[in-house]
Amino acid sequence: MKISFSDNYQYISHSNLSLVVKHLPSGLKVAFVAPTKTHKVHDKAVLSVAVAENSKAVSSCEGDKLLVWDSRTGDVFLDLKGHGGPVYKCRFFPSGIVVLSAGADGSSRIWSAESGINPVTLKGHTMAVTDISIIEKGRNIISVSKDGSAKLWDVGESNCLDNVIEEHGQINCCSIGTITDEVAVENEREVGTGNKLLVAGCESGLVVCANVAKRQELYCKQLESACNTCVVIDKNIIIGCSNGKVIQLNLEDGAIIHEWHESANPVLSLVSLTNQLFVVGRQDGTCTVLSLQHALHNAIRVQLTGSDYDGIRDLSFNGKWIFAACRDYNVRKYDFNQVSVHYK
Numbered sequence: 001m002k003i004s005f006s007d008n009y010q011y012i013s014h015s016n017l018s019l020v021v022k023h024l025p026s027g028l029k030v031a032f033v034a035p036t037k038t039h040k041v042h043d044k045a046v047l048s049v050a051v052a053e054n055s056k057a058v059s060s061c062e063g064d065k066l067l068v069w070d071s072r073t074g075d076v077f078l079d080l081k082g083h084g085g086p087v088y089k090c091r092f093f094p095s096g097i098v099v100l101s102a103g104a105d106g107s108s109r110i111w112s113a114e115s116g117i118n119p120v121t122l123k124g125h126t127m128a129v130t131d132i133s134i135i136e137k138g139r140n141i142i143s144v145s146k147d148g149s150a151k152l153w154d155v156g157e158s159n160c161l162d163n164v165i166e167e168h169g170q171i172n173c174c175s176i177g178t179i180t181d182e183v184a185v186e187n188e189r190e191v192g193t194g195n196k197l198l199v200a201g202c203e204s205g206l207v208v209c210a211n212v213a214k215r216q217e218l219y220c221k222q223l224e225s226a227c228n229t230c231v232v233i234d235k236n237i238i239i240g241c242s243n244g245k246v247i248q249l250n251l252e253d254g255a256i257i258h259e260w261h262e263s264a265n266p267v268l269s270l271v272s273l274t275n276q277l278f279v280v281g282r283q284d285g286t287c288t289v290l291s292l293q294h295a296l297h298n299a300i301r302v303q304l305t306g307s308d309y310d311g312i313r314d315l316s317f318n319g320k321w322i323f324a325a326c327r328d329y330n331v332r333k334y335d336f337n338q339v340s341v342h343y344k
Contacts, residue, residue: 017338031302031342035332036321038306039074041067042329048089048314049325052096056113057316057323059331060087066101068113071323071333078116082109089131089314093138100141102129108143110155122153124160131173135212136192142212144171150200152212154189161190164210165217170203176212177232177251183213197251199237201227207239209254221254223247231270231278236292238278240267246280246290258294271315271322273336277343279304279322281312287324289339302339306332 005011005021012020012029020031044063051057057071058080066087068078085104092099092113102108108129110120127146134141142164144150150165165171175198182195196212207221207230225243232238236257237249244264248257260280269281276292285307291297310328317323322334 017335020342027299029300029342031300031339032305033302033334033338035304035306035324036335037074037333039069039071039331039333040329041069041074041076041331045310045327045329046313046325046331047086049316049323049331050091050099051316051318051321051323052092052113053318054096055318056092056096057331058090058092058099058101058113059325060090060101060103061329062086066090066111068099068111068116071318071321078113080111080116080118082118082121083107085128088128091132091134093134094136095138098138100132100134100138102132102143104128106145106147108132108141108153120155120158122155122158122160124151125149130171133174133176133198135176135196139189139191140193142174142176142198144174144200146170150174150198150210152190152193157189159189161187162215164198164212164215165200165208168200168202168204168206168208168220171200172203172226172228173201173230175199175230175232175237177209177235177237179251183211185213197232199230199232199251201230201239203227205241207237207249207254209237209251219254221249221256228267229270231272233272233276233278233292238270238272240270240280242266244282246270248292260290262288269312269315269325271317273317273322273339274319275340275343277339279315279317279324281315281324283311285309285311285326287312287315291343297343300342302342304332304334304339306330 042061049059066080087103099111108122125145229240246260287304289302314325
């Protein structure tokens with residue numbers, strides 16, 4: 001095989017899964033990493049994916065399917081039935097054997113990933129649930145909705161304890177951050193919330209941060225366009241916006257630390273890796289690894305390839321593998337070692 005480059009590009013290296021080139025005018029080095037495997041477990045566009053350390057995967061699609069499957073082989077174990085409509089988000093509890101899902105019917109459901117039983121259904125939102133976050137081991141979870149509320153749930157009692165955020169319009173995404181100051185929580189049904197902050201991104205472009213235990217909003221930060229996805233990494237909030245910007249905020253006060261504006265294409269998904277790395281998935285199918293260590297890693301980009309102009313709806317990382325859920329019906333699996341080697 002012969003690879004030809006124009007004068008502006010220099011070949012650096014290649015392997016069976018990667019190609020590294022350098023853009024000479026800018027000095028930017030780009031590594032293109034191919035998927036190790038491509039799993040097609042759905043027959044419609046994939047909406048969400050989560051993969052546990054034990055290699056169990058759960059994913060949902062536009063065909064209203066919620067499937068548990070083996071991320072090594074693609075074999076489907078369970079078809080979880082119960083939601084009345086598409087499931088917008090699915091996640092594993094830390095145990096790796098319990099699934100949390102939420103979607104268009106306004107409910108959040110707890111499932112056994114081993115038997116498929118749905119022992120708990122959380123109902124209270126008046127519109128679709130757009131995102132979910134699990135607090136510590138999962139005695140409590142938070143769901144956010146198009147109805148403008150962020151609800152704190154007692155999973156064991158199937159009970160809504162309170163609204164943590166409300167009256168800011170449609171909420172698209174949420175993430176949990178941890179702080180050093182801990183509040184004493186008297187309710188024994190509330191576990192692990194004393195040092196937690198909830199970050200919510202709204203369709204209006206507003207980012208809201210609230211102390212979960214106090215049910216108190218700490219600050220609001222207005223951004224230029226809709227907040228589609230968010231993740232907290234250490235003391236940083238990363239927001240993916242519909243105008244293509246990726247914005248890093250300070251968790252404590254919401255101050256903007258850094259902006260990446262490398263594309264005008266909407267950001268649909270984010271996932272945190274290790275070593276302050278994270279992945280950005282966009283509507284045009286690009287999937288880029290970025291680093292919070294801007295100065296150190298500004299001259300390198302890793303692109304996860306395979307999607308051909310089909311949006312990356314969700315991303316997951318289980319410590320060894322990165323998974324990208326795509327509009328083209330596929331879930332692609334990438335070896336994290338192929339990524340991390342470029343940031344050493």
